[in-house]
Amino acid sequence: MKIEAFRLERFYSRFEFTTQYLLCSSDCEAMHIHDLLSLEEGAHVKFMKQWLGYTETLGSHKLREEITKLYSSASPAQVLVFSGAEEPIFLLWHALLEAEDEVIVQFPCYQSAASVPESIGCKVKPWRARFENGAPFFDISELRRLISPKTRAVYINSPHNPTGYHFDERQYTEIVSLCQSAGAVLISDEVYRELELDPSSRLPAIVDVYEKGVSIGVMSKAYGLAGLRIGWLASKDDTLLRHCAMLKEYTTICNAAPSEFLAEVALRNRHHLLNRNLDIIRHNLPLLNDFFSRFPDIFHWHCPSAGSIGFAKWKLDLDGMALAEDIVKKKNVLILPGEVYDEPGFFRVGFGRRNMPEALGRFEEYVMEELISKHR
Ligand SMILES: Cc1ncc(COP(=O)(O)O)c(C=O)c1O
Structure with a gap:
């Protein structure tokens, strides 16, 4: 590759x-680690007793249960745990795409969103930010122009890296309905979700609002625990989840047991x-x-x-x-x-x-x- x-x-x-x-x-x-464990009575002792064998490829059931609390409709079976958000981006694209497929990605972007599909031989159509006096803006009419029944997937990220741009609810609904009409998968990189200054501007997770929506989350950004290297994706598509889990057997196989334990504590105290x-x-x-x-x-x-x-x-x-x-x-x-x-x-x-x-x-x-x- x-x-x-x-x-x-x-x-x-x-x-x-x-x-x-x-x-x-x-x-x-x-x-x-000490401060994180102090958030929960008994967590220090439990952490010391953490077994250091292999863990479940899908992620421990208890951790996946905690992750589902971020969503209103996903079950533990619809969540897969990975190393950071980087691994699910890589594997998701590989599970979804074949050479010649067409995808749309917000630009500028966290580079793997575009470079991974390019490396598979796909056509990546950039949905570019416009800047007016330095203020970023993503124009929905531009997405409408780019999307077609040939679009396999659209990749969005809000709040956005690097511009800080955040879609409003109306724009978000329009993005979903454009993807619905085109039959496209909508990947929503939600790694900065829950860092809205006004909580009423928080968007629903895509897995809760679109049947072909895939939410990507991580412990690194909003929760500040990048060193855990724990991320996940949530989707209602069993076939896609199975494919991603199968590919994970070629990358990390499973997550670090101490990290899974700590992520669970962190999410309970998120x-x-x-x-x-x-x-x-x-x-x-x-x-x-x-x-x-x-x-x-x-x-x-x-x-x-x-x-x-x-x-x-x-x-x-x-x-x-x-x-x-x-x-x-x-x-x-x-x-x-x-x-x-x-x-x-x-x-x-x-x-x-x-x-x-x-x-x-x-x-x-x-x-x-x-x-x-x-x-x-
Ligand atoms: C938008 C976005 N997605 C994914 C990632 C990857 O997250 P991680 O480094 O925790 O794997 C980042 C990291 O900067 C990011 O900004």
Whole structure:
């Protein structure tokens, strides 16, 4: 299989563990195992007694039961557990697609959504974001133009990586009805779901509203537990689920037993984790808004209403990659250049981490010292 290098992961692998301040992380603040176990009486002791044999390929029944509480209509048999969200994206595309199939993917995107179908030999039609003064927008009439009975699947992600865009209920319903008319599978990457600042803007999970809908979820983002490497998909299509489970026997076979146990504890206490992470976001966002408003000649910024990331635009004509490297060198701060998404001129900002204010402070120093004083 020939597959394009994952540009975002290539970039991260150079800087993530050597740069002190990450101003672009998409995952919310993590925690120690000790603190997670403290959320539940008796969990420490049970964790110590966790058996370290192989686990069920589908994911433990108890974990799948906890996962179904995120949905209104899915049963444990309709949930499959994987390593992160990356594995189900990869396997789902392989289970669904054959060469020459046509799919539609929101662009820019988390790259595996597009590169995996491309590697299978499929035609990937981009549903592109439009930007007006830096504010992202996905036009439903554009999707209407792209979709046809030839469309095998549509891949959406809301809240969206990297733009922070979040569909409203009307748009969401239209997307579902377009897929229904075309007979297309609708894959909804819901890894940032439950991070809506206004809970009334939370969209129903796709598995609950469309018979051909597949929801992808993960512990990494809203719950801040990326190190568990636990993700899942939920679908009402038994054949598709069986196919994905069969393919998993060629990748990870089953999940790590300690991670399954910890994910179960975390999901039982998910409101506690979500409140903690939303508090961090509510603290960080006004600081970002204030920062960007003080440099109107340098940035376009549109404050997202959900999720943990936003996409800022440079008003200056710069080499985004070289600039990001220079910021690491001079200030030990990492931003994610839009180049990794094929969107030069933009950069991704993450605001779900506790040390974001310090990271932003150092970024501001860079802006003042290198961009304002030198270009004046
Ligand atoms: C939209 C989206 N989907 C899937 C993933 C993969 O999640 P994980 O790294 O937990 O496997 C990410 C990670 O950044 C993402 O942003």
